[in-house]
Amino acid sequence: MADLTTKFCGLDFKNPIVVASAEPTNSVENMKKCIDHGAGGIITKTIGDIPAMQALTRNSKYAILDDKGKIIDKRVPRSFFFYSRSGYVSEHYSDWIPILKETQDYAAANGSHVIGNITGGTIKGWVELARMVEDCGIPMMEINFQCPHPTDYDGETVGPWIAQDPNVTAEVVRRIKEVVDIPLMVKLTPEAHNLTEIAQAARNAGAESVAANSRFVGFAVDIDNAKPYIGGVAGIGGPWVKYITLRWIHDIYTKTGIPMSASNGIYDGRDAIEYFMTGADIMQVCSVLMLKGIQFIETIIDGMEKFLDDNGYASINEIHGIASKQAQTPAQMFEAPKDYCLIDHEKCKFPKCDLCIRTCFYDALNEGDERVAFTADNCIGCELCHSVCPFGAITMTKDKQSAADA
Ligand SMILES: Cc1cc2nc3c(=O)[nH]c(=O)nc-3n(C[C@H](O)[C@H](O)[C@H](O)COP(=O)(O)O)c2cc1C
Ligand code: SF4
Ligand code: SF4
Numbered sequence: 001m002a003d004l005t006t007k008f009c010g011l012d013f014k015n016p017i018v019v020a021s022a023e024p025t026n027s028v029e030n031m032k033k034c035i036d037h038g039a040g041g042i043i044t045k046t047i048g049d050i051p052a053m054q055a056l057t058r059n060s061k062y063a064i065l066d067d068k069g070k071i072i073d074k075r076v077p078r079s080f081f082f083y084s085r086s087g088y089v090s091e092h093y094s095d096w097i098p099i100l101k102e103t104q105d106y107a108a109a110n111g112s113h114v115i116g117n118i119t120g121g122t123i124k125g126w127v128e129l130a131r132m133v134e135d136c137g138i139p140m141m142e143i144n145f146q147c148p149h150p151t152d153y154d155g156e157t158v159g160p161w162i163a164q165d166p167n168v169t170a171e172v173v174r175r176i177k178e179v180v181d182i183p184l185m186v187k188l189t190p191e192a193h194n195l196t197e198i199a200q201a202a203r204n205a206g207a208e209s210v211a212a213n214s215r216f217v218g219f220a221v222d223i224d225n226a227k228p229y230i231g232g233v234a235g236i237g238g239p240w241v242k243y244i245t246l247r248w249i250h251d252i253y254t255k256t257g258i259p260m261s262a263s264n265g266i267y268d269g270r271d272a273i274e275y276f277m278t279g280a281d282i283m284q285v286c287s288v289l290m291l292k293g294i295q296f297i298e299t300i301i302d303g304m305e306k307f308l309d310d311n312g313y314a315s316i317n318e319i320h321g322i323a324s325k326q327a328q329t330p331a332q333m334f335e336a337p338k339d340y341c342l343i344d345h346e347k348c349k350f351p352k353c354d355l356c357i358r359t360c361f362y363d364a365l366n367e368g369d370e371r372v373a374f375t376a377d378n379c380i381g382c383e384l385c386h387s388v389c390p391f392g393a394i395t396m397t398k399d400k401q402s403a404a405d406a
Contacts, residue, residue, distance in 0.1 A: 002308030003315040004040075004301070008281045009140055009183035009208045009259055013040040014111050015301055016316065017272060020263050020284035021045050021117035021142060021187075023060075024294050026089060031103045031114070034289075037297040041113035042103075043284065046144045047096050047129060048088035048119040056087030061230040064291060065220060071229070078239065078267065082287045083220045085234040088119060093129060100136035115185065119144040126172055127179050134180045141182055142261075143207075145169060146189035146214035163189045166201035173205035183208035185261060188248075190216055190241075195248045200256050209259040211284065212248050216241070237287055241265040246278050250324045253279025269303015276316060277323040339381035339396040340403035345371050347393035356385035356394060376404040 004015035018041040019025055019034040026045040034042045048054065064072045065081040072080065089096060100116060107114045116133035118141065120126030126143070133141050145163035162168050169186065176184060186202040188195050190213045199210040218236030220229045242265035249262055262280030266272055272283045289296055304316070313319055328336075341356075341364065350372050357365045357372060364378035365385060386394045397403050 002305055002313055003317075004304060004308075005315075006281065006317060006320075008261070009185070011041075011113055011139055011183075013113065013282060015040040015304070016276065016280075016282040017297060017300055017304070018043060018113075018115070018261065018282050018284050019289065019294075019297065020286035021144065022286040022290065023086065024286070024289045026057075028099045028102050028106075030294070032106050033294045034297060035107055035110050035112045037294055038301050039112055039297050040282065041115055042107070043115040043142050044089075044096075044100070044103075044117050046088040046117045046119050047093045047133070048121070048144075049093055049125040049129065050088065050119065050121040053087035053119070054090050054092075056085065057090045060084065060086040061234070062086075062290070063220065063229045063234075065229070069220065069223070071222075076291045080238045080287075080291065081220070081236060081240065082238045082291070083218060083229055083234050083236050085230065093132065097132065097136060100133065100138055104137050113140065114138050115140045115142050117142040117144050117187075123172065123175050126176055130176045130180045134182050139182055140185065141176075141180065142185045142187050142211060143172070143176060144187050144214075145172070146187045163187070163198050164192045166197050169198050170201045170205035173202050173207045177206035185209040185211050187211040187263075188213040190214065190244065190248070190264065196251045196255050199252045199258055199260075203256060203258045209261060209281075210252065211261040211263050212252055212280075213245060213264055215264060237264055239265055239267040239271070239288075242267075242271060242274070246275065249275060249278045249280050250327065253321055253324050254327070266300075269300050269305070270307060272300060272304050273307050273319070274323075277319050277321065279321040279324045281320070337398055338400075339383065339398060340376055340379050340400050341365070341374060341381075341383075341385050342395050342397040342403045343372055343374060343406050344393045344395070345406065347391050348372060349391055349393070353390065355388050355390065359384050359388050374403065374406065376400050379403070 006013050006016045019039045021043040025031050025042050031042050062084040066072050104114050116138040118129040184207045186207045215235040215237040222229050245264040260280050261282045262275040263284035266285050267288050275283050362378050364375050366373045
């Protein structure tokens, strides 16, 4: 069995799957359950001091939409849209002192880690919350600069606004670092213009790591009833967002090298591997556990182990960042030798099918008398015909002559 152990911010993780800050970590019972099902770590639901955000959680709503924009009424598919609103823990933050201590003891006894997630409404609030988490013996903290919900916040430098501004990000990080010693992870928002710039600002101000990233804000419409789902604007996420998140993980990893936790879009073990290969050190999971249950942590971990075993990797650390390291620059991409479309006319269903002809925008494929006519000089090797052919009749080749002769 491949070795899943990894190191992040000075902590040894038995595996890199960490339960993200959300409902599966909103109580001591839920957090213990995550640990029981094998999580390498858990991040508490945000402990905050903003009354509006505490009240919001008591009014949480969750809509799961399919790819047609309808509420799912059958099994949750592999691709879903999770449209929901939720705030911070409903309890007063001081009520979390015993919860944090109990969970920390349980995690330590079971080889897992607790990461405390906080949001303050003012600098004073940030500092007080940070001290409280550290005093409970929690070994690491995530500072939540991202919550996507509109609210009547008390302060000007809270929620998504912080992580949209490198100066405000740096200021809040600095003030927290003045009072705590445990490693800080800054949770970024995908709504910022340049996440890498924010990550670098956080790092320069003393943060040990970043989490890339939280959810977008959306607006989903129930056209049959001519109104928005769950009342209006809400957070939106799901497996569909994976490639956007990966873009930022790749960018932050290659340009800054900051230790990084991934969040947003992970469904199974193969996704987790994809994030790790791009440069994330640990992977957070939330939506999939909310829709399939905390038990699904085991399926994700098993999926990672299976991938590593099937592909002959002894340890997950062998594949850290390897996809990002292989990414080409535009210049390298343009210098690569050209490909040509090679049609297998035995497999081709022309004239019943003409899809590749319709989707070649370079005039390289046209209707011939009895078969698809290919003009090699016009082919730029874009591979669109290969992607769309429903019958596997097109491959790509570097041999122009054989493509022309086919
Ligand atoms: C219902 C719900 C509640 C959430 N609550 C919090 C929260 O309290 N604090 C926080 O930092 N992130 C919160 N998040 C964001 C998650 O931690 C996570 O970053 C996000 O859902 C993306 O990961 P996923 O694709 O695995 O869901 C919440 C997400 C959802 C769906
Ligand atoms: S898409 Fe495939 S099957 Fe259809 S015409 Fe092109 S090569 Fe033939
Ligand atoms: S590879 Fe692109 S340009 Fe060449 S035939 Fe196919 S669709 Fe046309």
